[in-house]
Amino acid sequence: MGNIGAKEVPTLLDAEGRRIDGRRLDELRPIQIRAGPLRQADGSAFVEWGANKVMAAVYGPREVHPRHLQQNTKAVIQCRYNMAAFSVDERKRPGIDRRSQEISKVIAEALDSVVFAEEFPRTSIDVYIEVLQANAGTRCAGLVAASVALADAGIPMADLLPAVAVGKVGGAIALDLKKEEDNFGEADLPMALVPQSGRLVLLQMEGHMTEPELAQALDLGVGGCRVIYEKMKAALRERYSVAPAAEEAAA
Amino acid sequence: MSEEVTAEILQTHILDLAADGRRMDGRGPDEYRAVSIQPGFVATADGSALVRLGETMVLAGIKLELGKPFPDTPNAGVLTTNAELVPLSSPTFEPGPPTPGAVEVSRVVDRSIRAAEVVDLASLCVTPGEKTWVCYVDVHMLGHAGNLIDAAQLAAVAALSGATVPAKRFGVADADYPLPIHHRPVECTFVRLGEAIVVDPTFDEERAAQGRLTVATDEAGRVVAMQKGSVGAFSPDDVKSVVRRAFVHGDRLRERLAEAGR
Amino acid sequence: MKPGPGTYRVGGKVYASQLGLLAPRPPLLQVVPLSGRYLPRAGDTVVGTVTDVQSTFWLLDIGAPRWAPLHMTGVPWKVDVGETEQYLRVGDAVVVRVENLDPTGRIGVSMQGEGLGKLEGGTIVRISPARVPRLVGRGGSMIETIVRHTSAEVAIGQNGRVWIGGSAEAIRRVADVLRMIEENGPRPGLTDRVERFLVASTPTGPAAEGVPVRGVLHDEAPPPGGAPDEEVGADSTGAPEDD
Numbered sequence: 001m002g003n004i005g006a007k008e009v010p011t012l013l014d015a016e017g018r019r020i021d022g023r024r025l026d027e028l029r030p031i032q033i034r035a036g037p038l039r040q041a042d043g044s045a046f047v048e049w050g051a052n053k054v055m056a057a058v059y060g061p062r063e064v065h066p067r068h069l070q071q072n073t074k075a076v077i078q079c080r081y082n083m084a085a086f087s088v089d090e091r092k093r094p095g096i097d098r099r100s101q102e103i104s105k106v107i108a109e110a111l112d113s114v115v116f117a118e119e120f121p122r123t124s125i126d127v128y129i130e131v132l133q134a135n136a137g138t139r140c141a142g143l144v145a146a147s148v149a150l151a152d153a154g155i156p157m158a159d160l161l162p163a164v165a166v167g168k169v170g171g172a173i174a175l176d177l178k179k180e181e182d183n184f185g186e187a188d189l190p191m192a193l194v195p196q197s198g199r200l201v202l203l204q205m206e207g208h209m210t211e212p213e214l215a216q217a218l219d220l221g222v223g224g225c226r227v228i229y230e231k232m233k234a235a236l237r238e239r240y241s242v243a244p245a246a247e248e249a250a251a
Numbered sequence: 252m253s254e255e256v257t258a259e260i261l262q263t264h265i266l267d268l269a270a271d272g273r274r275m276d277g278r279g280p281d282e283y284r285a286v287s288i289q290p291g292f293v294a295t296a297d298g299s300a301l302v303r304l305g306e307t308m309v310l311a312g313i314k315l316e317l318g319k320p321f322p323d324t325p326n327a328g329v330l331t332t333n334a335e336l337v338p339l340s341s342p343t344f345e346p347g348p349p350t351p352g353a354v355e356v357s358r359v360v361d362r363s364i365r366a367a368e369v370v371d372l373a374s375l376c377v378t379p380g381e382k383t384w385v386c387y388v389d390v391h392m393l394g395h396a397g398n399l400i401d402a403a404q405l406a407a408v409a410a411l412s413g414a415t416v417p418a419k420r421f422g423v424a425d426a427d428y429p430l431p432i433h434h435r436p437v438e439c440t441f442v443r444l445g446e447a448i449v450v451d452p453t454f455d456e457e458r459a460a461q462g463r464l465t466v467a468t469d470e471a472g473r474v475v476a477m478q479k480g481s482v483g484a485f486s487p488d489d490v491k492s493v494v495r496r497a498f499v500h501g502d503r504l505r506e507r508l509a510e511a512g513r
Numbered sequence: 514m515k516p517g518p519g520t521y522r523v524g525g526k527v528y529a530s531q532l533g534l535l536a537p538r539p540p541l542l543q544v545v546p547l548s549g550r551y552l553p554r555a556g557d558t559v560v561g562t563v564t565d566v567q568s569t570f571w572l573l574d575i576g577a578p579r580w581a582p583l584h585m586t587g588v589p590w591k592v593d594v595g596e597t598e599q600y601l602r603v604g605d606a607v608v609v610r611v612e613n614l615d616p617t618g619r620i621g622v623s624m625q626g627e628g629l630g631k632l633e634g635g636t637i638v639r640i641s642p643a644r645v646p647r648l649v650g651r652g653g654s655m656i657e658t659i660v661r662h663t664s665a666e667v668a669i670g671q672n673g674r675v676w677i678g679g680s681a682e683a684i685r686r687v688a689d690v691l692r693m694i695e696e697n698g699p700r701p702g703l704t705d706r707v708e709r710f711l712v713a714s715t716p717t718g719p720a721a722e723g724v725p726v727r728g729v730l731h732d733e734a735p736p737p738g739g740a741p742d743e744e745v746g747a748d749s750t751g752a753p754e755d756d
Contacts, residue, residue, distance in 0.1 A: 040340065082337060086314050132293055
């Protein structure tokens with residue numbers, strides 16, 4: 001956020017209600033999801049979402065390192081969200097900073113809410129998220145990638161976890177903020193939904209919204225998550241698709 | 252780490268094959284894997300390239316910022332190389348501070364770029380002793396299927412070759428301009444498998460190897476950097492023969508660089 | 514229908530808990546996984562690698578979530594405390610059978626039985642455990658085809674680790690077929706295509722000669738055609754998309 005109330009705020013919403021990139025308030029940026037791009041991992045996914053590029057890999061369930069993190073009744077879910085030095089405009093010093101640590105924690109907890117971790121006591125499910133190109137919403141893109149990677153790794157869980165950020169720009173509640181909207185908007189509210197139960201397992205908020213605006217934002221976000229959910233399933237179906245018999249005969 | 256113990260019989264099989272001039276994946280001893288170079292992969296970088304050697308995948312990104320020159324080189328720009336062996340890329344990598352392996356990749360790549368003068372550091376100087384461009388070369392491993400050094404170095408040179416100096420954005424010129432590139436060194440890595448010395452090792456071949464040798468050559472016919480790594484030994488004649496082979500592969504890889512971009 | 518493996522129930526509904534294919538086996542609704550690590554079941558024959566040696570047991574990596582301890586009383590040799598290292602060392606490859614699983618995820622394995630033992634020579638190739646039923650084929654048809662056309666010896670672990678013995682050429686050809694099976698996923702007609710591939714790639718003349726055979730199962734002949742067919746045929750979670 002920052003820069004709230006700064007003088008050089010660009011026009012985030014035009015007279016027709018169109019946003020800085022021409023989107024409507026309830027419109028997502030283009031999303032492409034690829035399941036299984038990495039051979040070495042047990043599961044992986046690559047997500048291109050607007051100008052975000054995020055890779056996720058899952059290793060496990062496997063023996064826990066370091067050993068003292070082992071839990072006797074369930075798998076420990078460890079997540080590492082990391083940004084490449086060149087993924088942002090101003091070079092980021094390599095390594096995990098406080099922001100990355102916090103994001104890693106909330107993503108791990110969101111995933112832990114749906115993974116049937118009790119099926120694998122004393123093991124670790126390691127989730128690695130690498131942000132290669134960032135343009136607002138990387139924690140949601142990272143979580144979507146991680147969730148598809150977990151499914152690709154065959155990990156049992158209640159459901160996939162679609163995620164999206166809702167915000168407030170130019171006084172209006174808008175879905176899926178891009179960088180300028182995130183920098184100069186009035187609020188940012190990332191969330192992740194369990195479609196099967198309709199509950200939220202990641203929820204953060206920064207900025208300011210009225211109570212009715214917040215209610216509207218939650219509804220908008222849930223709707224966005226349901227759209228992303230279909231794209232996540234489609235990516236997994238594509239990876240494991242069965243060639244039609246006709247194509248087979250022709251081959 | 253401990254997770255991946257390679258079966259002894261797999262290593263023995265690799266050595267048996269090598270003695271017979273063969274390799275697990277069907278390649279010959281002097282055959283490089285398929286190389287792909289995808290420049291401009293990252294829009295937030297001033298230059299970038301995604302390189303694949305078989306299933307090894309490496310992304311390099313360039314960032315240029317204004318900074319102060321070092322006191323002992325007031326007329327020269329600054330270039331630093333950093334390689335991250337992120338745990339996403341291999342079950343054998345763990346989170347944490349850079350390992351000696353990551354530092355070795357960084358330094359070997361850095362040395363070839365520096366020695367071959369890929370970037371003319373003098374041209375990066377803005378105001379002698381006060382202001383210069385600092386060029387960061389960050390290499391991010393995405394998939395480790397062997398020979399990270401060659402992949403990292405190729406990605407770094409490809410990213411530098413397509414990089415733009417953001418002079419307008421930093422207010423030191425009216426327009427951005429291409430980063431001036433002098434030479435194109437290419438690193439070529441070999442491993443010893445028994446009496447055989449094979450190029451571009453896979454992950455399993457690296458595990459079975461009895462010594463690794465990297466030779467960086469440039470288009471002017473110079474050897475610009477070398478690194479012997481892992482446990483094992485090479486005779487001076489081995490080294491001479493590896494250098495000759497490194498030039499041949501280097502020229503082919505430079506053709507791929509040329510095809511990929513300016 | 515009741516929730517079976519790969520599913521869970523909330524309220525009156527059954528949901529998939531894993532990426533996979535729906536395979537109802539009345540009265541159970543179950544999902545057969547298409548990916549993921551090897552999940553051991555008692556009776557499975559698996560190929561593993563020794564990762565650690567203790568005074569009374571060895572730890573094996575069998576590609577499962579946890580390492581599997583092989584106790585010194587579970588091997589075909591008489592081993593005294595502290596002598597374990599003399600029999601199996603880190604990096605040795607073995608064929609063992611999963612004996613039991615306890616609720617903490619501990620996997621008990623044994624090396625006593627036909628076709629079990631230390632592997633000598635040959636090599637190990639990995640495929641996804643979900644592909645193992647494809648590699649075996651209906652009634653062992655796929656693996657029989659592969660062995661017939663290559664003269665290789667093959668021991669298939671249910672964990673997706675496959676030991677191949679024989680000439681270097683035979684090993685390479687089997688490895689090629691394994692890659693084909695791995696990449697082609699759940700498609701019909703795979704056995705026919707593998708056979709066509711093997712016929713088309715049959716080496717003639719000097720190319721057929723390779724490194725001499727050195728693959729043998731320690732002190733026992735390898736199982737003919739690899740994994741026991743009956744076991745896999747009766748496999749309750751065998752892929753439903755058999756040829």
